[in-house]
Amino acid sequence: xxxxxxxxxxxxxxxxxxxxxxxxxxxxxxxxxxxxxxxxxxxxxxxxxxxxxxxxxxxxxxxxxxxxxxxxxxxxxxxxxxxxxxxxxxxxxxxxxxxxxxxxxxxxxxxxxxxxxxxxxxxxxxxxxxxxxxxxxxxxxxxxxxxxxxxxxxxxxxxxxxxxxxxxxxxxxxxxxxxxxxxxxxxxxxxxxxxxx
Numbered sequence: 001x002x003x004x005x006x007x008x009x010x011x012x013x014x015x016x017x018x019x020x021x022x023x024x025x026x027x028x029x030x031x032x033x034x035x036x037x038x039x040x041x042x043x044x045x046x047x048x049x050x051x052x053x054x055x056x057x058x059x060x061x062x063x064x065x066x067x068x069x070x071x072x073x074x075x076x077x078x079x080x081x082x083x084x085x086x087x088x089x090x091x092x093x094x095x096x097x098x099x100x101x102x103x104x105x106x107x108x109x110x111x112x113x114x115x116x117x118x119x120x121x122x123x124x125x126x127x128x129x130x131x132x133x134x135x136x137x138x139x140x141x142x143x144x145x146x147x148x149x150x151x152x153x154x155x156x157x158x159x160x161x162x163x164x165x166x167x168x169x170x171x172x173x174x175x176x177x178x179x180x181x182x183x184x185x186x187x188x189x190x191x192x193x194x195x196x197x
Contacts, residue, residue, distance in 0.1 A: 065083070
């Protein structure tokens with residue numbers, strides 16, 4: 001599942017605030033992984049109550065992040081992702097929207113890092129070829145190099161999802177496992193002005 005940079009821009013502050021809850025990110029991940037799930041299945045996997053999962057699924061549906069699977073009958077509703085991604089960037093938002101985007105992004109990052117820590121803790125249980133790879137380095141870039149670095153890294157993600165419908169589990173490659181490619185490119189604030197001492 002992709003988030004933060006993708007095709008569907010979320011501009012409604014209320015919709016953005018709906019993503020500022022950690023359980024909702026877990027639900028989005030679960031639906032992305034399993035394709036569809038009911039509130040009962042979500043509760044089993046996440047260790048939450050069915051009522052809690054049902055409430056949070058309802059909030060995600062209200063703002064268009066998920067939808068009911070059509071043609072299903074019965075008491076329990078299966079849900080699926082409505083889109084493979086969202087844009088949480090502050091571009092084009094008013095002040096309220098920017099604050100909502102910041103809250104959603106913070107919840108997204110908390111979830112992302114918790115998932116990465118969890119996968120690193122169990123790295124020794126995986127064969128070498130499936131172990132996590134982490135890397136981080138500070139580099140000095142011009143504005144043009146910064147833009148180019150972002151484009152190059154996003155192109156790597158695009159290469160692996162271009163021909164696959166991320167919402168359809170039947171499009172997953174044989175022998176494949178769910179892998180998370182998380183890219184963060186950020187710039188430090190400008191250095192503080194010298195005090196002249």
